Amino acid sequence: MKFNYAFQKIVDLKGNEKAQAEWMLSAALGELQSEEKSLHELLFKREEIGSALQRAAQQSAPISEIRSLQSYVEYLDVCITKKENDIQSAHRNVHHKQERLQETMLDEKVWLKAKEKSSEKFRQESLLREQNELDEMATVRYAVQAR
Template sequence: MRFQYAFQKIVDLKGNEKTQAEWMLSSAIGELQAEEKSLGELLHNRERMANELQEAAEQRAPVSKIREFQMYVEHLEQCIVRKHSDVQQANVNVQMKKKQLSHKMLDEKVWLKARDKAKSSFQQSMLLREQSELDEMATVRFAMKAR
C-alpha cells in the first residue's frame, strides 16, 4: 500500500507560492539595482558637469555658457533627489518582498512537516499491520504443528 497525503495539493500550492515569492523578490532586487545604477550615472554626470563648469569659469567663458552649465547641474541635482527617493522606494519594496518570501517559506515548511508526520504515522501503522500479520501466521503455524 502506497502513502497518499490527503492535502498534497495544498503542499504543492504552498511550494508554488514560495517559488512565486522568490521570483517577485528577484524582480524587486533587479529593480533596486537598476535604480541604483541610474543614480550612479546621474551622480557621475553631475560631477562631470561640475568639472566642466569649473573649467568654463577658469577659462573665462561667456556668462551665458556658465549659466547654461549651472542650470544643467541644478537640473541634475533635482533628478538626483528624485532618484534617491526612487531608490528608497525600491529598497522598501525589496524588504517587503523579503518578508513575504519568509512568510511563504514558513507556511510551506508547516505543510511539509504535517505531511512528514502523516507519512511517518502511515509507515508506523503499516509496520504494525505487517507485524500483526506475521504474528498471526506464526500462531497458525504453531497451532498446525501442535495438532
C-alpha cells in the same frame, strides 16, 4: 501500499507560492540594482558637468554658457534627489518582498512538516499491520503444528 497524502495539492500550492515569492524578490532586487545604477550614472554626469562648469568659470567663458551649465547641474541635482527617493522606495519594496518570502517559506515548511508527520504515521501503521500479520501467521503455524 503506497502513501498518499490527502493535502498534497495544498503542499504543491505552498511550493508554488514560495517560488512566486522568490521570483518577486528577484524582480525587486533587479529593480533596486537598476535604480542604483541609474543613480551612479547621474552622479557621474553631475561630476562631469560640475568639472565643466569650473573649467568654464576659470577660462572666462560666456555667461550664457556658465548659466546653461549651472542650470543643468541644478536639474541633475533634482534628478539625483528623485532617484534617491526611488532607491529608498525600491529598498522598502525589497524588504517587503523578503518578508513575504519568509512568510511563504514558513507556511510551506509547516505543510511539509505535516506531510512528513502523516507519512511517518502511515509508515508506523504499515509496520504494525505487517507485524500483526506476521504474528497471526506464526500463531496459525503453531496451532497447526500443535494438532
